[in-house]
Amino acid sequence: GAVVSQHPSWVICKSGTSVKIECRSLDFQATTMFWYRQFPKQSLMLMATSNEGSKATYEQGVEKDKFLINHASLTLSTLTVTSAHPEDSSFYICSARDQSAGGQETQYFGPGTRLLVL
Amino acid sequence: AQSVAQPEDQVNVAEGNPLTVKCTYSVSGNPYLFWYVQYPNRGLQFLLKYITGDNLVKGSYGFEAEFNKSQTSFHLKKPSALVSDSALYFCAVSDNAGNMLTFGGGTRLMVKP
Numbered sequence: 001g002a003v004v005s006q007h008p009s010w011v012i013c014k015s016g017t018s019v020k021i022e023c024r025s026l027d028f029q030a031t032t033m034f035w036y037r038q039f040p041k042q043s044l045m046l047m048a049t050s051n052e053g054s055k056a057t058y059e060q061g062v063e064k065d066k067f068l069i070n071h072a073s074l075t076l077s078t079l080t081v082t083s084a085h086p087e088d089s090s091f092y093i094c095s096a097r098d099q100s101a102g103g104q105e106t107q108y109f110g111p112g113t114r115l116l117v118l
Numbered sequence: 119a120q121s122v123a124q125p126e127d128q129v130n131v132a133e134g135n136p137l138t139v140k141c142t143y144s145v146s147g148n149p150y151l152f153w154y155v156q157y158p159n160r161g162l163q164f165l166l167k168y169i170t171g172d173n174l175v176k177g178s179y180g181f182e183a184e185f186n187k188s189q190t191s192f193h194l195k196k197p198s199a200l201v202s203d204s205a206l207y208f209c210a211v212s213d214n215a216g217n218m219l220t221f222g223g224g225t226r227l228m229v230k231p
Binding site for chain 2: 004006034042043044046049091093095105106107108109110111112114
């Protein structure tokens, strides 16, 4: 099946620093990737839709200047948490939609990145 | 607006017994329905989907789900549970192949030996 990777899997940083998370589709191309945030014991909340070669679409309440998304190629999207604060600590998960015929409707998820801001 | 409800926070079942994890949805138009499983500190793994066709969909690890249009439900089932099935299960819906997924709150499945 389609594989999505994320890097890093864990990151601990000081308050005020910026953290970049990478999401890669390993064996398929994805013009669209999605970034989710998951709090402990809660469901996934969509943060933004990342479109290759264009600006990301952010969900209501998500600060686009704080969560910078870049989708520079068909296999890579990055999420940068700028000036991170403790309340940004969370589990960030990306997904990618397989563009191949018959697979467009399925999102495949990365393993997630746990961010802890001290 | 689309929505998904998973009425049970947790389902407990003995190993070897059948299991059901419930999901109901609301969406305009034809639904695209999905089940994902999440193990601790991991991302979501795709289990199965319903787009069109047979109402009974078979997926990974012996799981299946039945689409019921009149009841707007898409319950996940397995004939014989394994301890290794213990995880967090999410139901999700979309109203279009390319649109965003809306997730249910998740149901924790506990399979006891």
